[in-house]
Amino acid sequence: MVKLLSPRSLVLCVVLLFSTNVSAIAAVLGVDLGTEYIKAALVKPDSRRKETSAVAFKPFQNAPKSGAYPERAYGSDAMALSARFPSDVYPNLKTLLGLPADDALVSEYLARHPALQLEKHKNRGTVAFKSKVFSAEEEAWMVEELLAMELQSIQRNAEGLAGSDTLVRSAVITVPPFYTVEEKRAVQMAAELVGLKVLSLISDGMAVGLNYATSRQFPNVNEGAKPKYHMVFDMGAGSAKATVLKFQSRTVKDVGKFNKTVQEVQVMGNGWDRTLGGDALNYLILDDMVLQFVESPAAKKASVTIESVQKHGRATAKLLKEAEKLRHILSANTESRGSFEGLYEDIDFKYKITRADFEKMAEAHATRVGAAVQKALDAAELSISQLDSIILHGGASRTPFVQKALEKIAGNDKLRSNVNSDEAAVFGAGFRAADLSPSFRVKEIKISDAAGYTAGMKWTSPQGKAQQQRLWTERSILGATPKEVTFTNHEDLTVKFYQQIPSADGAVDKETKTFTTKNLTATVAQLVEKNGCKNEDIQFKVKVQLRSEDGEVDVVKASVECEAEDSDKEGSVMDGVKNLFGFGKKDQQPLKDGEESPEDAETASTTASTDTATTSSIESSTTTSTETSSASGEATDAAKPKKTQLVVVPVEFELEKAGVPELTKTEFSSTKARIKAFEMSDKSRRAREESLNQLEAFTYRVRDLLESESFVATSTKKERASLEKKAGEVSEWLYEDGADATRDELKSRLKGLKDLVTPVEKRIKEKTERPELVKSLRGTLNQTSTFIETIQKQIAEAEAWSSSASASAATAISDETSSVTAAPSKGSDDFDDLEDDATTSTTTAATPEDRGPVPVLYTLDDLKEITELSKSTLDWLEKKLAEQAKLPETADPVITVDEISKKAKKLEQVGMQLAMKAVKNFDGKGGKKSKKAGKSKTGTAANSEQTINAAEIEEMIQKMAAEQAQKDKEKENKPKHDEL
Numbered sequence: 017m018v019k020l021l022s023p024r025s026l027v028l029c030v031v032l033l034f035s036t037n038v039s040a041i042a043a044v045l046g047v048d049l050g051t052e053y054i055k056a057a058l059v060k061p062d063s064r065r066k067e068t069s070a071v072a073f074k075p076f077q078n079a080p081k082s083g084a085y086p087e088r089a090y091g092s093d094a095m096a097l098s099a100r101f102p103s104d105v106y107p108n109l110k111t112l113l114g115l116p117a118d119d120a121l122v123s124e125y126l127a128r129h130p131a132l133q134l135e136k137h138k139n140r141g142t143v144a145f146k147s148k149v150f151s152a153e154e155e156a157w158m159v160e161e162l163l164a165m166e167l168q169s170i171q172r173n174a175e176g177l178a179g180s181d182t183l184v185r186s187a188v189i190t191v192p193p194f195y196t197v198e199e200k201r202a203v204q205m206a207a208e209l210v211g212l213k214v215l216s217l218i219s220d221g222m223a224v225g226l227n228y229a230t231s232r233q234f235p236n237v238n239e240g241a242k243p244k245y246h247m248v249f250d251m252g253a254g255s256a257k258a259t260v261l262k263f264q265s266r267t268v269k270d271v272g273k274f275n276k277t278v279q280e281v282q283v284m285g286n287g288w289d290r291t292l293g294g295d296a297l298n299y300l301i302l303d304d305m306v307l308q309f310v311e312s313p314a315a316k317k318a319s320v321t322i323e324s325v326q327k328h329g330r331a332t333a334k335l336l337k338e339a340e341k342l343r344h345i346l347s348a349n350t351e352s353r354g355s356f357e358g359l360y361e362d363i364d365f366k367y368k369i370t371r372a373d374f375e376k377m378a379e380a381h382a383t384r385v386g387a388a389v390q391k392a393l394d395a396a397e398l399s400i401s402q403l404d405s406i407i408l409h410g411g412a413s414r415t416p417f418v419q420k421a422l423e424k425i426a427g428n429d430k431l432r433s434n435v436n437s438d439e440a441a442v443f444g445a446g447f448r449a450a451d452l453s454p455s456f457r458v459k460e461i462k463i464s465d466a467a468g469y470t471a472g473m474k475w476t477s478p479q480g481k482a483q484q485q486r487l488w489t490e491r492s493i494l495g496a497t498p499k500e501v502t503f504t505n506h507e508d509l510t511v512k513f514y515q516q517i518p519s520a521d522g523a524v525d526k527e528t529k530t531f532t533t534k535n536l537t538a539t540v541a542q543l544v545e546k547n548g549c550k551n552e553d554i555q556f557k558v559k560v561q562l563r564s565e566d567g568e569v570d571v572v573k574a575s576v577e578c579e580a581e582d583s584d585k586e587g588s589v590m591d592g593v594k595n596l597f598g599f600g601k602k603d604q605q606p607l608k609d610g611e612e613s614p615e616d617a618e619t620a621s622t623t624a625s626t627d628t629a630t631t632s633s634i635e636s637s638t639t640t641s642t643e644t645s646s647a648s649g650e651a652t653d654a655a656k657p658k659k660t661q662l663v664v665v666p667v668e669f670e671l672e673k674a675g676v677p678e679l680t681k682t683e684f685s686s687t688k689a690r691i692k693a694f695e696m697s698d699k700s701r702r703a704r705e706e707s708l709n710q711l712e713a714f715t716y717r718v719r720d721l722l723e724s725e726s727f728v729a730t731s732t733k734k735e736r737a738s739l740e741k742k743a744g745e746v747s748e749w750l751y752e753d754g755a756d757a758t759r760d761e762l763k764s765r766l767k768g769l770k771d772l773v774t775p776v777e778k779r780i781k782e783k784t785e786r787p788e789l790v791k792s793l794r795g796t797l798n799q800t801s802t803f804i805e806t807i808q809k810q811i812a813e814a815e816a817w818s819s820s821a822s823a824s825a826a827t828a829i830s831d832e833t834s835s836v837t838a839a840p841s842k843g844s845d846d847f848d849d850l851e852d853d854a855t856t857s858t859t860t861a862a863t864p865e866d867r868g869p870v871p872v873l874y875t876l877d878d879l880k881e882i883t884e885l886s887k888s889t890l891d892w893l894e895k896k897l898a899e900q901a902k903l904p905e906t907a908d909p910v911i912t913v914d915e916i917s918k919k920a921k922k923l924e925q926v927g928m929q930l931a932m933k934a935v936k937n938f939d940g941k942g943g944k945k946s947k948k949a950g951k952s953k954t955g956t957a958a959n960s961e962q963t964i965n966a967a968e969i970e971e972m973i974q975k976m977a978a979e980q981a982q983k984d985k986e987k988e989n990k991p992k993h994d995e996l
């Protein structure tokens with residue numbers, strides 16, 4: 017089941033930047049990665065899909081072959097297989113991402129899906145599943161790979177939906193606020209495995225809040241208004257999350273003198289319960305079902321135990337599916353029932369549950385709702401009364417007891433279920449994707465997501481003491497201004513960044529990144545030697561940040577700094593003088609020591625503050641130099657404070673991911689290759705199915721053809737008989753061996769049939785198209801002969817005039833006219849030499865008064881080729897048509913439409929060449945003026961028309977060629993899609 021959701025507000029906010037002339041724009045996806053459902057919103061122009069988050073491998077009919085890939089099913093199609101093939105349907109994988117295989121959450125998942133065969137990934141220690149569908153040597157499938165397949169299926173569907181020219185290569189994906197860096201990496205890895213670029217991850221609550229903001233204006237803080245606070249309570253299949261968000265707007269400078277108002281959404285605090293969700297509620301019902309089943313008389317008689325049912329893959333899958341159904345029914349009804357035939361060891365089972373029963377079972381869960389809400393409020397340092405509303409999101413938030421629990425905390429009037437609880441997050445993600453993509457322009461909304469966990473760094477002080485410094489709290493904003501930390505270390509060191517993750521045995525510091533300097537020692541030494549810095553003045557400063565797109569630690573700058581005396585020439589002379597007088601650098605040492613606090617505490621060695629830290633350190637250096645001067649007692653020096661300069665030298669470093677080992681490059685590419693091979697296998701399966709469908713469809717078509725009038729008229733009885741026989745054979749074959757035939761076999765069968773049909777269809781085509789083409793060719797021949805005649809007449813007239821003109825030369829015709837006479841006399845050379853404008857204009861002026869026929873642009877020789885061609889073409893046409901007339905309709909024609917078109921084309925081509933020649937000749941004989949003059953004269957209209965047309969045609973051709981060249985160029989330059 018793929019459910020298409022109705023379009024909504026997103027369309028209003030997302031404006032395509034290029035609305036016209038876009039051939040291949042890259043569309044972007046918003047993906048709401050839920051536990052049970054995975055939803056996608058395609059931004060181009062818009063479309064959304066929701067499908068169950070599951071992938072299934074369909075077992076082969078025979079034993080698995082090595083290197084063969086089974087058919088896959090996704091979404092609800094996959095879930096439909098769960099009772100039949102429980103060992104190869106992988107639902108709700110989100111719960112398992114980024115977790116070590118021995119995590120309690122993994123054990124819980126496995127207990128609920130007993131047929132799945134866990135295999136710990138050998139290097140990563142994360143979850144992978146061994147599939148029974150594959151041969152034994154096929155490696156287990158990592159959760160990330162399985163999720164990658166789901167993403168790929170979504171990507172493919174989105175591309176199908178968006179149109180053939182659209183590539184979907186980028187996405188924004190939602191993640192729960194409790195996702196650790198490790199879990200986020202798992203999502204990113206899944207996307208990368210199928211070539212989907214994650215523009216950003218976004219927390220569930222923020223995605224809902226962002227969607228909420230797309231259609232609203234919030235109080236302007238510049239105008240003294242108070243922000244709004246809303247909580248998003250999101251309870252899905254896997255977990256419950258409460259997020260307090262602050263909404264406000266701010267006026268900021270825009271380009272020029274304009275101001276603009278930007279809406280802002282900020283996460284103030286998160287609370288969550290990782291296992292409070294629809295799944296947990298299903299499990300309550302599941303456990304009750306198993307209990308009741310075991311206690312049913314029939315099961316008792318067979319001594320069925322709870323454990324044996326729980327470990328039975330098919331029985332559990334069936335029960336779980338039903339449990340979910342019953343739970344949904346209980347949301348709207350007070351009672352629901354289910355029944356199972358041969359549930360376990362052929363024992364039937366009937367089950368009934370009332371809403372009251374269910375709510376009693378879920379009493380503890382109801383309390384957990386309140387706990388998550390309170391945690392979020394605590395983190396935000398707000399009380400429930402300060403919240404303007406609670407926005408509900410996620411399927412399980414619709415459960416009556418959950419709403420009751422929320423009402424008890426917040427009061428009836430604060431619950432808002434008007435935000436569509438199915439779409440808000442995916443819209444928010446889609447909006448964010450559009451915002452981050454260069455192809456779209458969206459309403460300006462600034463978002464500030466929170467870190468979710470306390471995080472910091474650990475290192476060893478120069479004295480060998482273990483140091484630890486907290487840098488961020490759970491409320492720290494991702495992508496905020498980098499923090500500058502200062503180390504007293506002067507030798508290369510390793511700093512480990514960690515996230516503090518709460519666990520059953522207290523908080524655990526999980527390493528996320530390792531920062532290693534490469535040339536700190538060398539750089540410090542260089543500062544001492546070259547810049548004359550003293551060791552104790554040298555500070556190692558690092559700027560760190562949490563990236564907005566995924567919360568990873570980023571080091572934006574690492575450098576050593578010291579206040580060195582100005583090292584320009586006067587400075588060095590002064591240094592020399594100072595040293596001479598004995599108040600050189602060494603004197604400063606004791607003073608400096610007294611001022612800088614030693615590394616007694618954690619905080620002393622690091623100044624975890626922003627830019628202020630830099631300022632204060634400069635100040636202290638300045639103070640130092642002044643004090644030095646006064647200590648020296650030299651009045652002159654004191655009056656003129658020493659020039660100092662801040663020397664900053666970058667330090668080379670490496671920042672590597674820590675924690676669960678990443679796949680090596682080889683592993684990654686072989687994993688990618690395996691997914692690709694799987695996809696190719698699917699592709700060729702689809703191609704085979706397409707061939708099968710084509711062949712099947714063609715046999716139906718043959719049936720229709722055999723009854724169609726035109727087909728019968730143009731085919732012989734024998735032809736039809738053999739076609740009918742062959743089509744019959746193919747149909748029969750399709751129902752027997754054909755169903756398993758290879759694509760090549762199917763294609764060759766199709767060809768066999770087509771070979772019989774094509775000649776007849778060709779005859780039909782010839783018969784229908786011929787008359788029109790013959791008519792058109794005749795028309796061209798007619799025009800050509802008219803043209804030839806006109807030119808011939810002209811030439812004759814010109815010759816006659818020319819001889820009569822020379823005869824009457826004595827009758828005092830002006831000199832100018834005689835120069836006109838020169839014009840028609842073939843050779844254009846005469847006029848090529850004319851540079852004098854005056855002469856030309858005189859000539860033209862004289863023309864209308866007294867001139868001969870239009871200048872002739874052709875010689876008889878020029879006409880030779882076209883005359884011959886048009887004659888031979890006409891002969892050919894008449895001869896062929898005569899032959900064709902004698903043939904029956906069932907015979908292949910002796911004259912084809914192709915041949916006729918070719919002849920016509922040739923004729924046009926030669927005609928065009930002739931026209932071009934006229935243009936050239938004409939250009940030689942003087943500009944447009946005489947052309948116009950010629951037109952105005954009588955008798956030779958046909959000729960002048962031709963001339964003008966030719967000139968126009970040439971102009972047009974050149975214009976078209978230029979346009980085409982431009983188009984080709986544009987096409988080449990246009991990027992086809994986002995490169996990854």
Ligand SMILES: *[C@@H]1O[C@H](CO)[C@@H](O)[C@H](O)[C@H]1NC(C)=O
Pocket residue numbers: 267273274275
């Ligand atoms: C923009 O904002 C500034 C400061 O708030 C204000 O002085 C200025 O008048 C505003 N400009 C416009 C065009 O509204």
Ligand SMILES: *[C@@H]1O[C@H](CO)[C@@H](O)[C@H](O)[C@H]1NC(C)=O
Pocket residue numbers: 535538539542665666667668
């Ligand atoms: C250390 O590395 C940085 C960055 O590559 C470089 O700019 C700096 O000059 C290096 N320092 C020394 C002393 O090699």
Ligand SMILES: *[C@@H]1O[C@H](CO)[C@@H](O)[C@H](O)[C@H]1NC(C)=O
Pocket residue numbers: 798799801
């Ligand atoms: C050419 O066409 C004209 C009218 O379109 C017609 O009068 C004339 O007879 C045709 N000539 C030939 C040779 O077909």
